[in-house]
Amino acid sequence: MTTVRIEPNYKVTIPKNEREALGLKVGEEITITVHRSESLPTYTPTKRELAAIEKGREEMRKGQYYTLEQFREQLLGSPNKKARAKKPPSRTTA
Numbered sequence: 001m002t003t004v005r006i007e008p009n010y011k012v013t014i015p016k017n018e019r020e021a022l023g024l025k026v027g028e029e030i031t032i033t034v035h036r037s038e039s040l041p042t043y044t045p046t047k048r049e050l051a052a053i054e055k056g057r058e059e060m061r062k063g064q065y066y067t068l069e070q071f072r073e074q075l076l077g078s079p080n081k082k083a084r085a086k087k088p089p090s091r092t093t094a
Contacts, residue, residue, distance in 0.1 A: 002015055002017075002018055
């Protein structure tokens, strides 16, 4: 395994023997997968958070939820619904 250094502007140079082994060309796009030897920190929810999560899951099982489209419609109104025209001011006779 080859080790490379991250430069100050976050550029990484792939060594020539690695580029040739992979058949990389200038301008080609690659996907990078990072594996670290140290484990990532985990988050443990509080009892209150666990209760809220379970309540939400139970509501979803019962079908008590809004879809994103329903939520958007509730906030912004129906996208197919035209805005009503304003009524002209009424004239009063004196």
